[in-house]
Amino acid sequence: MxxxxxxxxxxxxxxxxxxxxxxxxxxxxxxxxxxxxxxxxxxxxxxxxxxxxxxxxxxxxxxxxxxxxxxxxGVRIMQLADVVASSLDIRKEARSALRQLREQTGETVYLMLLRDNAAACAERIEGWHPMRDLSTPPGTVVPLHVGASGSAILSVLDTDALDAAVSGLDPERGAAVRRRVAFAREHGYAVARGDVSQGVGAIAVALRDESGAPVGAVSLGGLLERVEAAETQLAASVSATAAAVTSAMGWS
CATH class of the missing domain: 1.10.10.10 (Winged helix-like DNA-binding domain superfamily/Winged helix DNA-binding domain)
Structure with missing residues (x-):
């Protein structure tokens, strides 16, 4: 050449x-x-x-x-490779648990990963209900102030991260995000109602690595009325799935 x-x-x-x-x-x-x-x-x-x-x-x-x-x-290439490998590993290990959650609930389930102060969809398994959540295809990046997964992740981050996530929002919307995060901190799961798609409800539980740092969330989305009617049971199922992914990854 x-x-x-x-x-x-x-x-x-x-x-x-x-x-x-x-x-x-x-x-x-x-x-x-x-x-x-x-x-x-x-x-x-x-x-x-x-x-x-x-x-x-x-x-x-x-x-x-x-x-x-x-x-x-250079060595920073190895750091990037570790990020990619981690993403591939968690997708592989989470897939079985996500499929089980879908079979238990019939709802669409998601694996969302924390990426640059946002939640990126790494995996989506569609539900089998006639009316189901079809939003957030794999690759979609959602700000942390939007949706249940973002609230779940923010609930295990510090106050500075929450402040940064709501900065720039109008006071009413920022207050709503803070209420969702406070709910998630109290109950161990986050709920969103029509945040990403109108008429869709979602429940999410944060995923943490072996150091306790958040890496993402497992979430479930479906018809708002259906999700609200079974919130307690669905939250327990999502929590169990998050625990199964954590165990599969070797995180305590």
């Missing part, structure tokens, strides 16, 4: 794309490369690769050998 950023590589490559290409150039067979080799692998000029690589070094995503000046992947 040429050393210049020619048309064959696309003249509109932005910094993020270039950074990604440089990171993906490293393999088991090529764990460490000098500037010339790296530039050849990605088809960019040495000047461009040097500039982007130095930025990646500053972020800890690349490292540079003190003697040879060759580049290799």
């Amino acid at each position: 040429g050393q210049n950023d020619g048309p064959e590589r696309g003249s509109d490559l932005n910094g993020v794309t270039r950074a990604g290409e440089i990171l993906f150039a490293f393999t088991r067979e090529r764990p460490e490369m000098g500037l010339t080799r790296l530039a050849a692998e990605v088809g960019l000029s040495k000047a461009t690769v040097h500039r982007v690589a130095q930025t990646l070094v500053s972020l800890g995503l690349l490292e540079q050998n003190d003697q040879t000046r060759a580049y290799r992947l």
